[in-house]
Amino acid sequence: MSGRPVSVTPSHVQGNGLSLTCRSLHSGYRDKPVLHDVSFTVDRPAVYVVLGPNGAGKTTLFRTIAGILRPTSGEVFIDGVPVAQQSSRDQLHYLSHMDGIPDGLTVRESLDFYAQVERATSADVERVLDQLEIREFSNTFISKLSAGQRKRVSIARVFLRERGIYLLDEPTASLDPKVAREIRSLILELSKDRIVLYSSHNLFEAHEIGQFVITLKGGALTLFDRMENVRSAHFIIGVRTLEPTPVLADWGRKGDYYVRELPGPEQVPTLIRDLEAQGVRLREVREMENPLEDLFT
């Protein structure tokens, strides 16, 4: 599956009219080239999960798209307009892996600061205080917040004002699972009519949120495909039963689980029906391995 770049072009999904194109992108830092000939176009609302091992170039890709790093060659376009132009950048929200919140301010003051930069209103600040559930510490100094709370304030910035394309670099890192799930659901909601590029080290999260997957390795694009295509090629299911059963004797074992590879997740309901018809009393059925792990190797 890996190593085959796939061009994604609009077909049946109505987009918000925006497109993001990276064309033969080479970029990096003064003494360290990172991205090599990265080309892709996204032009439909969805979450595009950008995956890759450390140093693969995910953050560099986001920084280049955001116009922070200037490509050594190649270009980034938003709706055909080079990202170097401000009108193009105005279509983008960028959330770096750093919190990016000035010290010495309260939560509300820092959001007011961002609202000024974003040309958002105080009503927008009030809205995101509720949306991100940070109102209870709105008058607390940033330096007094936990890492998770700071991350929520940081994420709140991208909800201050709507834009067409969102670049989110590890937005749920250091968040507890509950908050991370809430953030993911906000992002999924957002992606109904927005393009969201979302980098993550968390493969299960990527699996859960992504409709498309983009993988980078050594600064090169190695895969761009629909998530279900990645899933269907490597779907391993695990079953735990209430008591031992000979029906599953020919399955593999992994800890307490009987495991088996299926052609895809759509086979799971049929399998469960078959097992129950054979008298197997199921305790748990789960996906055992994240197929995205293969993309890292």
Place this chain on the structure above:
Amino acid sequence: MSLLVGGGMVVFYSAAFGLGGPLFVSIGTVVLPVFAVSGGIGGALVFTNDRTKGVLEYLVAYGVSPRRILFNALASGLVQVTIILGVGITAGVTTYLLSGYALTLRLPETLLIYTFPMSYLTVCMMTTLGVFWTALSSPRSGMNSPIGVLPMVGVLPTAVVLVLALTFSAHATEIALGAELAIFLVVLSLLTRTDRLMPTERLLSPT
């Protein structure tokens, strides 16, 4: 914090010199730029802190240019200098007048020729150097970091001018004006190199 410390020190210092009458004009006003430097380091401090925290990366992504970030740091430093000089001169003049001394033309003359220009220019130079230095160097803290060394860089021109002016007291005014012109040219020269010395990638958080 630097503003509070600098403000507190300058009030104490100026008020004490004001009690000495003419000493405030002859010595107090010429040492005021040293306090301005200690209080005016805030612009460079905020820049360094914002870079480390990723705030600058965010601003650049939203189209704020490095030049504007530098000018904001400069403006912040200059506002702090204004506060330091304001409270210092007010404290000095107040105790000077309360001690029964009459104001002479020498005071505004010294302030206009030396105290104000030297304070503003040295803080401009210190902030610009501090911002470029921070941007171009790897992050470190302590006395060998740009922020650790910066106050000494800021105080140096004032110290040199004072030594020269005392040594060649007949030419004190010319020495002060010459030093101010030299600092102005250094600052101007640095500012014209902003794009080269402050590329956006150097504003990224090092972590």
